Amino acid sequence: MGNSSRKGGGDEEDEGGKDGEEVEITEKKKEEEEVEVEEELPLGVEELFESGDPVLDLSYRKFKRLPSRVCGLMHLEKLYVCGNRLRTLPDSISQLQGLRILALDFNKMEEVPQAVCQLTNLTRLYLGSNRLMNLPPELSNLQSLRCLWVESNYFQRFPRELYDLPHLKSLQMGDNRLKTLPPDLCRMTALRGLWLYANRFEIFPKVLLHMEGLEILDMDRNKISEFPSLKRLRAMRLFSYDHNPVKAPPKVGDEVLVVGEGAAEFLEVREARKERLRKAAEKEAEELALAGEEPVIHGILKNSSSNSKQATNGDVATLGDKDVKEEEAKEEEEEGEEEDVELPVTEYDGAELEYDEQGVEYETEELIYEGDGFEYEGEELQYERAQMDYEYEELEDTGRQDEGA
Known part of the structure; x- marks a missing residue:
């Protein structure tokens, strides 16, 4: 019985060993098949x-x-x-x-x-729609990087590693989990385009008011109920605030295109005001011409020699239209109500930026960002939004434009 029992036990051990070998062989075979x-x-x-x-x-x-x-x-x-x-x-x-x-x-x-952090000649790196939560310190090796896209990941904090990229001009961080921005973000002085749509902001980050070089700022699909005046951002050319709980755009400069609820009416009013001022200036010039006086346009004499002489005498020519003066006084009053923060104006460096939002597809070289997918097709990025034809030809490094191509 004992011998029989030991024999049986040995058979079980042999069978168990055989099963283990078979499993190991099967796993190796699967790995080889995967490699193949x-x-x-x-x-x-x-x-x-x-x-x-x-x-x-x-x-x-x-x-x-x-x-x-x-x-x-x-x-x-x-x-x-x-x-x-x-x-x-x-x-x-x-x-x-x-x-x-x-x-x-x-x-x-x-x-x-x-x-990737050793590819020191990279100028554009696209890491969107992965599972990233942070960036490695070694990313600072990419000193030539101008465009970084990390949208649709899991960032809960702004990666300060980006501070060490002195030439970064276009940063796409939409569709992440950011709630705040670091107060020293303004160290990124080269930044021209910043996409922060579909994050978790409830309050407009005040540090953005110090980002003097920003030309494009996208804050769509957050939970911001109030925006401060953005008039101090003199370089701004496009501000998008759609799908936030506000009914009107913030105060912006006259050259800024705004996108969001109430923006269309705002732009119509602004264009109407510009047209009114233009007609007032023309009427004033006509009246002065009929009276035999030198016409003035917005306080500057048309005749340059007369202007020079008048400047020498210390006289200042002004547009005598009542509506114009009232409008200017109103604007000055509005400016006085804004924060008492004086931000120096930085001069734009002549880079090129195009903004267009609709879909995105991949083809070969150009990335067009428009919604749910991507498309490569050429050398540059266009960020396009429906019913908007905006093209600003100064910032070359937003999106997938290749300066060398």
């Missing part, structure tokens, strides 16, 4: 590798790992691997020192791969 599947390139990709083209688009190919051959393409300048299943990148990608644009949107990355 990943190394098996989709139709047409082989031709892309052999083309010698500096632009490589491997978007939406269902890659779980970046094909190893990519890291040997030293001629690459632009690499798009959006819409795959990547969780990281191989360390060998750091060899691609010629890369200027890297797009990793719509993957499954929980942290920025360290190898």
Whole structure:
């Protein structure tokens, strides 16, 4: 009995060992199959590798790992691997020192791969729609970076690591979980376009009033019930506040395009005022011409020599229209009611920015941001919104425009 029992026990042990070996073999086989599947390139990709083209688009190919051959393409300048299943990148990608644009949107990355932080010639990095909660300190190595998109991630705090990127002009942080901004954000003096839509702001961040170089600010889809006057932001060209619990836009400069509830009526009133002032100036000029006097336009004599002489005598020519004076007095009174904070005006550096919002698709090089998807198609970013035709040709680094192309 005892021997029989021991024999039976031995058989059980043998069977258990055999089962363990079978499981191990099965797991190895699965891993090998996965590797084989990943190394098996989709139709047409082989031709892309052999083309010698500096632009490589491997978007939406269902890659779980970046094909190893990519890291040997030293001629690459632009690499798009959006819409795959990547969780990281191989360390060998750091060899691609010629890369200027890297797009990793719509993957499954929980942290920025360290190898990416070694691509020191990057000017544009797209990390939207991943699973990021923070940025690594090593990101400061990307001293040439001008455009960073990290929208649709899980940021709960503003990444101060960005302070060490002196040339960053376009920052897309929409659709995250931000509630506040750090008070020293104004250290980012190069910033021209800032997207903060669909976050969790309930109060307008006061630090933004000190961001003197901002030209585009998007605060759509937050919970802000009151906006301060933005007239001090002299460089501002577009402010979007749609889908916030307010019924009217804040006070802005005359050149600012506003988008949101009540904005259309506001713009109509502003245009009507401009037209009234223009007609008043024309009428004044006509009356002065009939009277044989030098016509004046907004306090400046048309005749430059007369103007010079009058300036020498200390006389100031003014527009004698009552409505104009009342309007100016009203504006001065409004200005006096604003915060007693004087912000110096910085001179715009001549970069180029286009804003357009509608959908986004990926093609090859240009990213158009419009809602739910992305599209690569050329060299620049257009941020377009329905019923809005706005194009500001001064800030070149917002979106996917490639200055070198």
